[in-house]
Amino acid sequence: MSENKTITMIITRQDHPDESSYEEKFEIPYRENMNVISALMEIRRNPVNADGEPTTPVYWDMGCLEEVCGACSMVINGTPRQSCTALVDQLEQPIRLEPMTTFPVNRDLAVDRSRMFDSLKKVKGWIPIDGTHDLGPGPKMPESKRQWAYELSKCMTCGVCLEACPNVNSKSDFIGPAALSQVRLFNSHPTGEMNKSERLQTIMDAEGLMGCGNAQNCVQACPKGIPLTTSIAALNRDTAVESFKSFFGSDQRV
Amino acid sequence: MAGTRGYVNRRLHSLLGVIPIGIFLIQHLTVNFFATRGPEAFNAAAHFMESLPYRYVLETFIIFLPLLFHAIYGVYIAFTAKSNLSNFGYFRNWMFIFQRITGIITLIFIAWHVWETRIAIGFGWAELNYQLMEGILTEPFFFWFYIVGVISTTFHFSNGLWSFFVSWGITVSPRSQKIMTYASIIIFLAISYVGVRTLIQFAYGI
Numbered sequence: 001m002s003e004n005k006t007i008t009m010i011i012t013r014q015d016h017p018d019e020s021s022y023e024e025k026f027e028i029p030y031r032e033n034m035n036v037i038s039a040l041m042e043i044r045r046n047p048v049n050a051d052g053e054p055t056t057p058v059y060w061d062m063g064c065l066e067e068v069c070g071a072c073s074m075v076i077n078g079t080p081r082q083s084c085t086a087l088v089d090q091l092e093q094p095i096r097l098e099p100m101t102t103f104p105v106n107r108d109l110a111v112d113r114s115r116m117f118d119s120l121k122k123v124k125g126w127i128p129i130d131g132t133h134d135l136g137p138g139p140k141m142p143e144s145k146r147q148w149a150y151e152l153s154k155c156m157t158c159g160v161c162l163e164a165c166p167n168v169n170s171k172s173d174f175i176g177p178a179a180l181s182q183v184r185l186f187n188s189h190p191t192g193e194m195n196k197s198e199r200l201q202t203i204m205d206a207e208g209l210m211g212c213g214n215a216q217n218c219v220q221a222c223p224k225g226i227p228l229t230t231s232i233a234a235l236n237r238d239t240a241v242e243s244f245k246s247f248f249g250s251d252q253r254v
Numbered sequence: 255m256a257g258t259r260g261y262v263n264r265r266l267h268s269l270l271g272v273i274p275i276g277i278f279l280i281q282h283l284t285v286n287f288f289a290t291r292g293p294e295a296f297n298a299a300a301h302f303m304e305s306l307p308y309r310y311v312l313e314t315f316i317i318f319l320p321l322l323f324h325a326i327y328g329v330y331i332a333f334t335a336k337s338n339l340s341n342f343g344y345f346r347n348w349m350f351i352f353q354r355i356t357g358i359i360t361l362i363f364i365a366w367h368v369w370e371t372r373i374a375i376g377f378g379w380a381e382l383n384y385q386l387m388e389g390i391l392t393e394p395f396f397f398w399f400y401i402v403g404v405i406s407t408t409f410h411f412s413n414g415l416w417s418f419f420v421s422w423g424i425t426v427s428p429r430s431q432k433i434m435t436y437a438s439i440i441i442f443l444a445i446s447y448v449g450v451r452t453l454i455q456f457a458y459g460i
């Protein structure tokens with residue numbers, strides 16, 4: 001039955017970071033239970049476009065193949081998502097594949113997400129425990145808090161929430177929701193909390209928390225269901241208190 | 255804008271939208287609503303406002319300076335967004351874009367409205383009374399211009415109130431944000447009624 005069935009794919013390609021992009025159409029044989037990656041592998045096996053001309057194989061990134069690394073993210077039929085969990089049977093044809101526009105393209109569908117890792121450095125998205133001697137066990141975390149903090153820890157830095165955000169674009173330096181939510185995660189940790197105010201200070205600028213305009217696309221788009229807008233609102237509260245304390249209080253200085 | 259300055263500017267922009275501009279908006283619409291009780295009632299209310307002590311101080315610090323800051327910074331914020339409604343047609347994304355569009359419409363409307371009322375009165379080209387607004391609003395073009403301007407402003411304020419509650423971390427949970435959405439819709443309908451009802455009074459005398 002599925003013998004002669006084919007899948008049509010229209011892929012936005014780019015040979016080099018500095019070159020302009022172009023579209024190429026592919027017809028590939030259908031198999032059952034394909035995902036977008038296995039379709040791309042089919043092109044790699046037989047790099048011939050829909051006009052029957054030989055071409056270069058389409059390039060993309062991947063890692064885990066189970067939606068935990070985020071490397072394979074791309075825009076599929078207009079929606080940014082992971083190509084490893086995008087099932088061909090559930091997609092409308094022709095399947096349009098584009099690289100995410102938020103990030104510079106390395107080649108074809110592979111983008112450079114360095115800015116996300118730079119943002120994690122900016123917000124000090126870690127817990128500093130290194131030292132010259134053993135500090136002993138840290139304070140315990142209440143189970144109720146651990147449960148919601150675990151949800152925040154699922155972030156795989158995939159970039160989908162930045163792609164969905166109308167305030168993350170070439171005209172703004174907004175770091176996007178992912179790194180902000182990580183501030184809430186590390187501030188919720190009993191040891192991480194010791195650097196809470198330091199971490200809050202890193203996002204108290206126009207590129208940080210203030211870049212958010214409450215369009216709330218991120219929370220709809222996040223494949224991990226991370227409550228990004230709750231994190232942002234919580235940080236809005238924390239930074240408001242933080243500014244109040246640092247201006248009127250004496251918590252940071254004697 | 256990097257560092258603390260960008261942070262303070264954004265916080266100030268958000269705060270000024272409600273205190274004092276939003277409060278002034280409610281007060282302004284309320285005083286104008288006296289028109290529905292007839293020209294004398296409107297004139298009395300308007301003259302009371304006009305004769306407040308240290309009026310220029312009040313006007314400068316409660317209306318002009320905050321509005322100027324909010325408007326200029328608002329235009330900057332509005333133009334740093336890039337609409338993506340075609341791929342993300344969610345309710346909040348629509349509200350986000352409407353907030354920016356109504357900001358621009360409101361700016362044009364307020365500029366014109368201040369010009370032909372407060373500035374004209376200041377220069378002595380016009381006198382503050384019922385007839386001034388009647389003269390403007392009996393012209394069909396300006397009646398509709400004012401309808402659009404007033405509804406744009408009430409929308410911008412009501413939806414702005416919703417985002418103000420998020421911006422200051424008052425509504426954090428999704429549930430509280432949802433309830434605030436309903437509250438902002440009710441506020442929008444209520445103050446739009448007050449504004450539009452007043453315009454109809456000036457235009458049609460009913």
Ligand code: HEM
Nearest residue numbers: 268271272276325328329332357358361414415417418421
């Ligand atoms: C009657 C006049 C106005 C009132 C009462 C008002 C009120 C508000 C309020 C309450 C907010 C929400 C602040 C927040 O999110 O924390 C807001 C946001 C905003 N206003 Fe206004 N505003 C007025 C005029 C203007 C004008 C003339 C502009 C110019 C374009 C403007 C542009 C904006 C923008 C872009 C935002 C969104 C900020 C954000 O979400 O980050 N507003 N306004």
Ligand code: SF4
Nearest residue numbers: 155156158159161222
């Ligand atoms: S918050 Fe969600 S959408 Fe954003 S980078 Fe993390 S996993 Fe991806």
Ligand code: FES
Nearest residue numbers: 063065067070084
């Ligand atoms: S390959 Fe890791 S998320 Fe798809």
